[in-house]
Amino acid sequence: MKKIRVLDTTLRDGEQTPGISLTVSEKLRIATKIDEIGVNIIEAGSAITSSGEREAIKQITSAGLNAEIASFARAVKVDVDAALECDVDSVHLVVPTSDLHIEYKLKKTREEVLSQSIETAEYALDHDLIVELSAEDATRSDMDFLKKIFIEGINVGAQRICACDTVGMLTPERSYDFYKELSTLNTPLSVHCHNDFGLAVANTLGAMRAGATEFHCTVNGIGERAGNAALEEIIVSLDTLYGKNQNYSIEDNGSSIYQTDVNIQELYSTSKFVSRLTGVYLQPNKAIVGENAFAHESGIHADGVIKNAATYEPITPEFVGHKRKFIMGKHIGIKGLKNNLDEFGIKTTPEQLTEIFDKVKSLGDMGKCVTDVDLQAIADNVLELKREQKIKLEEVTIVSGNKVIPTASIKLKIDDKDVLEAGVGIGPVDAAIVAVKKGISEFADIELEEYHVDSITGGTDALIDVIVKLKMGDKLISARSTQTDIINASVEAYLSGVNRLLEEVN
Numbered sequence: 001m002k003k004i005r006v007l008d009t010t011l012r013d014g015e016q017t018p019g020i021s022l023t024v025s026e027k028l029r030i031a032t033k034i035d036e037i038g039v040n041i042i043e044a045g046s047a048i049t050s051s052g053e054r055e056a057i058k059q060i061t062s063a064g065l066n067a068e069i070a071s072f073a074r075a076v077k078v079d080v081d082a083a084l085e086c087d088v089d090s091v092h093l094v095v096p097t098s099d100l101h102i103e104y105k106l107k108k109t110r111e112e113v114l115s116q117s118i119e120t121a122e123y124a125l126d127h128d129l130i131v132e133l134s135a136e137d138a139t140r141s142d143m144d145f146l147k148k149i150f151i152e153g154i155n156v157g158a159q160r161i162c163a164c165d166t167v168g169m170l171t172p173e174r175s176y177d178f179y180k181e182l183s184t185l186n187t188p189l190s191v192h193c194h195n196d197f198g199l200a201v202a203n204t205l206g207a208m209r210a211g212a213t214e215f216h217c218t219v220n221g222i223g224e225r226a227g228n229a230a231l232e233e234i235i236v237s238l239d240t241l242y243g244k245n246q247n248y249s250i251e252d253n254g255s256s257i258y259q260t261d262v263n264i265q266e267l268y269s270t271s272k273f274v275s276r277l278t279g280v281y282l283q284p285n286k287a288i289v290g291e292n293a294f295a296h297e298s299g300i301h302a303d304g305v306i307k308n309a310a311t312y313e314p315i316t317p318e319f320v321g322h323k324r325k326f327i328m329g330k331h332i333g334i335k336g337l338k339n340n341l342d343e344f345g346i347k348t349t350p351e352q353l354t355e356i357f358d359k360v361k362s363l364g365d366m367g368k369c370v371t372d373v374d375l376q377a378i379a380d381n382v383l384e385l386k387r388e389q390k391i392k393l394e395e396v397t398i399v400s401g402n403k404v405i406p407t408a409s410i411k412l413k414i415d416d417k418d419v420l421e422a423g424v425g426i427g428p429v430d431a432a433i434v435a436v437k438k439g440i441s442e443f444a445d446i447e448l449e450e451y452h453v454d455s456i457t458g459g460t461d462a463l464i465d466v467i468v469k470l471k472m473g474d475k476l477i478s479a480r481s482t483q484t485d486i487i488n489a490s491v492e493a494y495l496s497g498v499n500r501l502l503e504e505v506n
């Protein structure tokens with residue numbers, strides 16, 4: 001079993017994602033979560049960046065976390081001083097090593113860069129910092145010069161070396177050869193890969209096969225441009241694809257020849273947490289943690305999964321804390337449909353099942369996907385069931401504009417009693433949902449997991465399709481409403497989901 005250390009740079013390289021700027025408390029919350037799942041080193045930021053960044057790093061270093069806390073530093077003393085001010089354990093001391101960077105960016109010679117780097121490394125070591133000496137654009141650097149910088153750094157006491165594939169130029173084969181060469185320096189070796197060609201994870205794995213003992217990554221693969229190597233993808237690949245058992249079967253989860261301290265079952269919740277705090281939503285087909293990673297629509301797949309999940313799932317969703325779903329759309333088969341109806345406790349005759357099946361297929365042909373509430377409404381219709389809705393929307397009024405705080409007042413009929421509530425929010429939709437939540441808070445604790453808006457037609461008079469995913473306890477439901485008014489559509493979608501959730505728990 002080979003021990004691999006994980007340096008998570010969600011709070012440094014991840015925060016360099018265009019559009020992300022985290023507050024001090026958000027950085028602390030992310031650091032705490034990343035620490036909880038067992039990451040060994042947290043690159044908490046770049047202390048020189050700003051006073052807010054230093055405040056965040058200081059709060060992280062004083063939070064009593066288990067992980068080593070690092071700051072990024074350029075090869076200049078002011079950056080090391082800023083890191084020292086934040087009381088970090090280590091610096092990720094970055095030195096550009098390619099001639100391209102040395103000549104055009106730093107406007108220096110190799111010799112100048114070498115002496116500046118070693119002086120800064122010594123300065124950091126003299127101040128009791130652990131030094132991970134890191135070569136920027138290492139993969140486009142002259143190997144002899146790269147090794148020279150590393151050897152001199154090791155000679156003055158740098159504890160670790162790191163080679164960065166800064167613009168994602170490696171292939172898995174080149175990565176193996178490149179890190180193999182650096183592993184001859186017999187010093188703990190880190191790999192830092194970017195995803196410009198979609199190969200960051202593959203290249204990171206290649207490096208570890210070659211002898212790297214630490215990898216840099218970010219949650220969800222966020223980072224500069226196309227991002228960094230994704231924590232969750234590397235962890236699960238190390239565990240599962242490099243498992244001892246060559247004839248992999250679903251029971252083999254956890255039999256890796258590599259060992260990390262990361263708790264695999266927390267990967268999905270960590271991904272959701274980071275996505276929520278950074279505001280970077282994941283593509284649905286993102287490996288391991290995307291919403292479709294364990295979702296099956298096509299009938300042949302759903303049938304296979306129901307019979308034996310390993311047919312179309314390389315790992316179980318529970319392994320990473322995710323959930324399996326069968327999606328209702330154009331490609332469904334009868335067994336997938338029956339599975340979902342069974343889950344909702346809906347019993348049908350074979351004729352009724354066929355009728356529901358045909359209706360879902362024809363909605364699929366019209367380009368629609370069918371939410372949980374849609375499916376239940378179709379089934380109710382076929383089974384001629386009439387359900388009384390516990391909560392009905394009577395009125396919603398919004399005040400919004402460029403000079404007022406968006407405010408909503410709402411009148412609901414709940415079991416024939418009128419309930420009036422008001423709420424304010426970030427925008428008018430938020431205000432309306434805040435008011436609804438207050439109105440139902442006595443008997444329903446609902447979390448809005450997802451909210452999607454689509455405009456079905458082109459202009460400002462478009463039909464608006466709102467799909468929500470709601471959670472109550474461990475029950476999840478999706479619901480939709482299509483109307484010309486975005487507020488009405490949002491409130492109606494929300495209430496139809498809540499009504500169904502309440503029926504399920506009662």
Ligand SMILES: CC(=O)SCCNC(=O)CCNC(=O)[C@H](O)C(C)(C)COP(=O)(O)OP(=O)(O)OC[C@H]1O[C@@H](n2cnc3c(N)ncnc32)[C@H](O)[C@@H]1OP(=O)(O)O
Nearest residue numbers: 013046048049050074075076094095096105106136166224
């Ligand atoms: C590949 C990576 O992810 S690298 C990390 C990127 N992260 C960041 O840039 C952190 C956020 N950055 C910042 O807040 C600012 O850029 C600061 C505070 C670091 C510097 O700000 P400024 O002093 O205004 O400089 P500016 O950003 O315009 O230029 C960068 C300077 O650093 C120098 N530099 C860049 N990398 C290094 C390095 N590793 N070692 C030493 N000097 C470096 C550049 O040559 C340039 O120097 P110059 O002013 O003499 O031309």
Ligand SMILES: CC(=O)C(=O)O
Nearest residue numbers: 013094136137164166
């Ligand atoms: C240091 C760093 O983030 C890089 O070279 O990509």
